[in-house]
Amino acid sequence: MTPEQPRAHWRRSHTVARPNYIAGVFALVWLVIVLAPVYVLVKGSLQNQAQYTASGPLSVPGQLTTANFALVFQQGFLHFFLNTAIITVAVVAIVVVLVPPLAFAIVRNRSAVVTVVFRVILLGLAVPIVAVIVPIFYLISKAGFYDTLPAVILPTAAFSIPLSTVVMTGSMRDITTDMYEAMAIDGASSWRIFRSLVLPLSRGGLATVIIFSALNAWNGFLFPLILTQSASVRVFTLGLYDFTTANAVDAPAVCAAVVLSVVPILVVYLLARRALIRGLMGVGGK
Structure with a gap:
């Protein structure tokens, strides 16, 4: 084994994986796209008709109600x-x-x-x-x-x-x-x-x-x-x-x-x- 071989083996075994920030950003964007409809659905089920009409689909919900589930x-x-x-x-x-x-x-x-x-x-x-x-x-x-x-x-x-x-x-x-x-x-x-x-x-x-x-x-x-x-x-x-x-x-x-x-x-x-x-x-x- 040459002197370079142990050194190369050490470098391979101690290599630190670099974070892929671009992939992370795209994954986060995709997660938001997937969860947005779920948020709109759950939020709409906990609002009355007037609140649902007045507020936007992605707005923060105010007063919540379970009357829709009872209906x-x-x-x-x-x-x-x-x-x-x-x-x-x-x-x-x-x-x-x-x-x-x-x-x-x-x-x-x-x-x-x-x-x-x-x-x-x-x-x-x-x-x-x-x-x-x-x-x-x-x-x-x-x-x-x-x-x-x-x-x-x-x-x-x-x-x-x-x-x-x-x-x-x-x-x-x-x-x-x-x-x-x-x-x-x-x-x-x-x-x-x-x-x-x-x-x-x-x-x-x-x-x-x-x-x-x-x-x-x-x-x-x-x-x-x-x-x-x-x-x-x-x-x-x-x-x-x-x-x-x-x-x-x-x-x-x-x-x-x-x-x-x-x-x-x-x-x-x-x-x-x-x-x-x-x-x-x-x-x-x-």
């Missing part, structure tokens, strides 16, 4: 919340039951029929909801599901399956062939391989599928708008119309309703955001 509950928000929760749970259940076995068959069965089925499923990613809303309305009406919760649950789950299948197949393909062959040599059936090997090693992808389908169902608007009518099956995204009249909009009440509806799904996202990102990047199974 939201009086308008039946809890019932709307319950309907939305039922739809979300049902959609997640359908996707979780159908997608993992489907993805397992696609990964392990290389036949032409399975390949064609997978390509047909992928076509669902390219079909916008607005392009098929009329045929869906016709099918739901003929099936006798119009103005019921299944009228929203079934098409929402159907449109969640294509992307969920892509995520799960990517997660299962991360499992090496040696693991499949080892269990097959031990005499394990396809069901045991799926239950004992694939599902435990695909937890990241499964978490991503659950979060994605839950977000898709929780924030759904078009299907409830077109396929339901009565207040008994109304979801909270449609319940916001109750605070709109022909002449004005009760903006503080709308803000309060939005705050209450965002909190549950925001908590779920914050708890599982890493699994969601890993799964969408195709490494959920690792």
